[in-house]
Amino acid sequence: MKKILILFAFAVISFSAFSQSTLFSFQYSMGFGAGNMHDFIKPASFRGFTIDYRNLVTENIGLGFDMGWNVFYDEMPDANYEYQNVTYSGKQWRYSNEFPILGAMDYYFTKSGDIFPYAGLGVGTMYSLRNTDVGTYRFESDAWHFALRPEIGVVLDMGGGSGFNIVGKYYHGFAAGDLPSQGYFTINVGFVFVN
Amino acid sequence: MKKSIFSVLFIVSAFMLNSCYPGGPDYVEDMDVVLTKHNAEYNFASKGTYAIPDKIVKITGNLVEGETPEFVPDVTGKQILARIESNMTAYGWQKVDISANPDLLLAPASWETTTIVYWYDYWYYWWGGYYPMWGWGGYYPPVYYDSYTTGTLLMTLIDKNEVGANGNPVTQWTGAINGIMTGSYNATRMNTSIDKAFAASPYLKTN
Numbered sequence: 001m002k003k004i005l006i007l008f009a010f011a012v013i014s015f016s017a018f019s020q021s022t023l024f025s026f027q028y029s030m031g032f033g034a035g036n037m038h039d040f041i042k043p044a045s046f047r048g049f050t051i052d053y054r055n056l057v058t059e060n061i062g063l064g065f066d067m068g069w070n071v072f073y074d075e076m077p078d079a080n081y082e083y084q085n086v087t088y089s090g091k092q093w094r095y096s097n098e099f100p101i102l103g104a105m106d107y108y109f110t111k112s113g114d115i116f117p118y119a120g121l122g123v124g125t126m127y128s129l130r131n132t133d134v135g136t137y138r139f140e141s142d143a144w145h146f147a148l149r150p151e152i153g154v155v156l157d158m159g160g161g162s163g164f165n166i167v168g169k170y171y172h173g174f175a176a177g178d179l180p181s182q183g184y185f186t187i188n189v190g191f192v193f194v195n
Numbered sequence: 196m197k198k199s200i201f202s203v204l205f206i207v208s209a210f211m212l213n214s215c216y217p218g219g220p221d222y223v224e225d226m227d228v229v230l231t232k233h234n235a236e237y238n239f240a241s242k243g244t245y246a247i248p249d250k251i252v253k254i255t256g257n258l259v260e261g262e263t264p265e266f267v268p269d270v271t272g273k274q275i276l277a278r279i280e281s282n283m284t285a286y287g288w289q290k291v292d293i294s295a296n297p298d299l300l301l302a303p304a305s306w307e308t309t310t311i312v313y314w315y316d317y318w319y320y321w322w323g324g325y326y327p328m329w330g331w332g333g334y335y336p337p338v339y340y341d342s343y344t345t346g347t348l349l350m351t352l353i354d355k356n357e358v359g360a361n362g363n364p365v366t367q368w369t370g371a372i373n374g375i376m377t378g379s380y381n382a383t384r385m386n387t388s389i390d391k392a393f394a395a396s397p398y399l400k401t402n
Contacts, residue, residue, distance in 0.1 A: 047217065073217030080395050085235045087395040090228035093219045133219055135228035135373055136310070136345055 023062060023155075025052040025165055027190025031070040031098070034170075034183040040130070041072040041094050050169075050188050054106055062106040066122050066149065070186065072096040093133040098184065100126040100171050102149055114157040122149035126173040128182050145173025145182060155192050163192040224384050227374035229391045237354070237367045239399050242298035244291045245283060245352070251275060254306040267305055271380045278386050279303065279350060282393040287402025299367070300353045305346060307376065313340035348372040348385070350392065352399075368396065 029048035033041055048070035054062030076092035106120030126147035132139045153167025166189050173182040220226050233239075251267040258264055266272065279301065280290060291297050352368040359365045370392035374384065393399065 071217065085233055087231045088228065089230075089391045089395050091220065091225050095217065135226045136343070136375065137228075 021056045022195045023052075023054040023056065023064075023192060024195070025050075025190050025192045027052065027068075027165070027167070027188035029068060029070055029186045029188045031072060032185045032187075033072055033096075034185060036180045037072065037096060037182045037184055041074040041096050043072070043074050045070050045072040045184075047071050047073075048186065050186070050190070052104070052167075052190075054104070056108075060108050062104075062108060062118075062120075064104055065124075066100060066102045066104045068100055070098045070184065072098075072184075088134070090135060093131075095129075095131040095133075096182075097129040098126060098171065098173075098182070099129075100124065100147055100149065100173075102126075102147060104149075106151075108155075111157075114159075114163075116155040116157065117153070118155065119152045120150070122151070122169075123147070124149075126171060126182070128173060128177075128179055130179060141178035143173070143175075143177025143179040143182075145176045145179075147171060147173045153188075161194045163194070165190055165192045223375050223377060224381075224387075227372070227384060227388050229388050229395065230371040230373075231369065231392050231395045233368045233396060233398060234365070237357075239352075239367070240401050242354075243287070243401050244289050244295070244297040245299040245301050246291055246293040246295070246297040247276065247280065247283075247301040247303070248293075249273075249276065251303045251305055251348075254304055256306075274380075274382055275348065275385060275389070276303065278389045282389060283399075286393065286400045288399075298354070300355060300364075302351045302353060304349045304351075306349075307344055307346050309342055309344040311340060311342040344376045345373055346376045348388075350389075368399065370396065 027050040029050045031045035031048055032038075033044075048068060050066060050068035052064065052066050054064035056062045072095070074094045076094060078091050079089070081088045081092070100122075102122035102124030104120055104122040106118045108116050108118045124147055126145045127142070128145060129142045130140070149169055149171045151167055151169040153165055155163050155165045157163045166187070169186045169188065171182075171184055171186070173179075175181045250269070251272045253265040253267055255265055267275070283290065283301070293300070348371070350368075350370040350372075351366045353364045354367055355364050357365045357367065370389075372385075372388040372392060374388065
């Protein structure tokens with residue numbers, strides 16, 4: 001797995017060095033938990049951001065990186081939570097912070113008017129920090145996951161080297177550390193700057 | 196120009212996201228927790244009588260052998276005991292004197308823990324030149340501290356005939372209540388928590 005990551009990083013850096021134009025995007029990110037993450041926290045997250053950077057190594061292919069943060073939160077009601085012969089009664093405050101850091105490759109389809117559709121894949125790591133607050137106590141678990149991230153999106157060219165984009169991403173972190181596999185979808189909207 | 200736009204975006208986003216970080220409890224009673232644990236193989240329904248002392252012992256951690264322990268003041272201790280007893284009565288238990296050979300002993304105990312959180316900036320002279328943003332708005336040397344005290348009430352049901360390997364009786368049921376203490380005793384919070392402990396333990400019913 002480490003070899004794959006190193007090769008991917010090497011490819012990204014090598015191609016980037018010969019690039020002709022760059023694309024930088026800063027996005028507001030809304031997250032929707034899936035699988036185990038959804039079991040832990042059901043509400044969607046409206047707190048997050050993503051930074052995308054791509055070097056266009058050909059007209060259609062961009063290589064670069066993604067990084068970001070999404071925090072999921074839920075306040076569990078005052079209820080009984082049972083585990084074997086132990087019952088806990090009270091409220092819980094649950095937090096799940098996700099920090100993906102990925103190498104990324106996008107394919108930009110042919111421009112249609114002012115719209116560039118694209119699709120891509122990210123490979124890298126995702127740090128998950130999960131907290132459960134109970135009374136004055138905090139139970140914490142974390143993990144550095146190996147992560148994959150497919151995405152599809154569009155860039156709306158506003159001219160003058162700037163634009164907007166809308167992109168849907170799915171992050172999947174494989175089981176690691178204290179946590180089972182963690183997955184979530186995001187819908188991002190942001191500004192794009194082209195150099 | 197673009198660098199300026201990026202900087203503004205970063206700074207605005209950082210402040211926005213920081214201020215939007217999801218919050219936790221709003222009220223001190225939100226942090227009250229109740230924990231119960233029982234021996235699943237013990238048949239509580241086959242019992243019927245219990246004894247309970249008329250005081251709640253206060254665990255201080257510095258009791259010298261031979262000394263009498265401290266107790267929760269009667270003004271609050273009696274209210275707590277009355278609430279425990281009313282819950283036991285509702286579940287069909289009959290309170291008897293300890294000399295009347297009760298089936299179970301109910302032993303209440305309490306303790307307090309104080310936690311201090313603090314932030315001090317006596318090292319400002321060392322890092323001040325490098326990290327001037329730290330300690331904004333404070334006077335030199337800024338010191339911030341706060342503390343909170345949590346109180347715990349422990350209720351245990353003991354069968355004197357069930358003895359563990361170490362020769363001591365085994366606890367068959369434990370109800371623990373923990374919360375942040377405020378300046379004065381709040382009977383509503385305490386009663387609610389005691390009721391919750393029993394509500395979470397329907398296996399204690401004998402009726």
